[in-house]
Amino acid sequence: MAAERGIAPLLTDAAALPEEALEQMACALPAARREAVNRRRGEARREAVAAAYLALYALVRTHEAAPEPSWPSVRRLLAASPEIAALGAGLGWPTGRYGQPFPDGCVLNGKGKAAGIRFVSLSHSGGVAAAAACPAPIGLDLQGRLPEPADRLLRIAGKFHPSERERLEDLPAGELPAAFRRLWAAKESVLKLCGRGLNLSPAAFCVREDGTGELEGRGFRVVHWETEAGSLAAAVWT
Numbered sequence: 001m002a003a004e005r006g007i008a009p010l011l012t013d014a015a016a017l018p019e020e021a022l023e024q025m026a027c028a029l030p031a032a033r034r035e036a037v038n039r040r041r042g043e044a045r046r047e048a049v050a051a052a053y054l055a056l057y058a059l060v061r062t063h064e065a066a067p068e069p070s071w072p073s074v075r076r077l078l079a080a081s082p083e084i085a086a087l088g089a090g091l092g093w094p095t096g097r098y099g100q101p102f103p104d105g106c107v108l109n110g111k112g113k114a115a116g117i118r119f120v121s122l123s124h125s126g127g128v129a130a131a132a133a134c135p136a137p138i139g140l141d142l143q144g145r146l147p148e149p150a151d152r153l154l155r156i157a158g159k160f161h162p163s164e165r166e167r168l169e170d171l172p173a174g175e176l177p178a179a180f181r182r183l184w185a186a187k188e189s190v191l192k193l194c195g196r197g198l199n200l201s202p203a204a205f206c207v208r209e210d211g212t213g214e215l216e217g218r219g220f221r222v223v224h225w226e227t228e229a230g231s232l233a234a235a236v237w238t
Helices: 019-028 031-037 042-060 074-079 081-091 150-157 162-169 173-193
Strands: 010-013 106-108 116-125 128-134 139-143 212-215 218-227 230-237
Touching: 010 042, 019 031, 019 042, 019 074, 019 081, 031 042, 042 074, 042 081, 042 116, 042 128, 074 081, 116 173, 128 139, 128 230, 139 173, 150 162, 150 173, 162 173, 173 218, 173 230
Parallel strands: 116 139
Antiparallel strands: 010 128, 106 116, 116 128, 139 230, 212 218, 218 230
């Protein structure tokens, strides 16, 4: 399904980026986004810069799309900075009511796979940034490892849909952290897909074990990957 939808998840280790590379990425961002990320400090800024840059990289490199998560080298990322700066200058960084980037998609000029409309979504967690571009609306979320003990995870799960809580409560304690992380990534991806984020209650919908579900009358499906950075989930409408 990921290949059919053209989902191309990209990741980069923002925490490990050399300072010069990070600043080159920041300078290539659209002015509005650059101003926003520069208001952050420390690791929060590093992750925000890398995620925004990666989202634009996904747009200029649509012809390289692959169905599985990939980690472009820093050299390859920076080689695209002139194209990213030009694209960003033309597109800007429009956001939806709740901060969703490019809520109406981006119209790309070009030939073949490089042309047409693309939607993007981005995420960051634990020093790693992720982004994806897709011909249809998409929500992407990355969740790193969770240090919380099982009882705390179950308290958080109290805000989930009853069916989801029941699934988690039935698991052995040793399996709970991984299952919770995977489910939370899936739910966040759906919240980003609909453009409302945590302004919509996580209890308002259920992600079934097969990754499908419905939200306000629309069906969705979540694709999931386990990566070295944690659980990565992408949601699309069906």
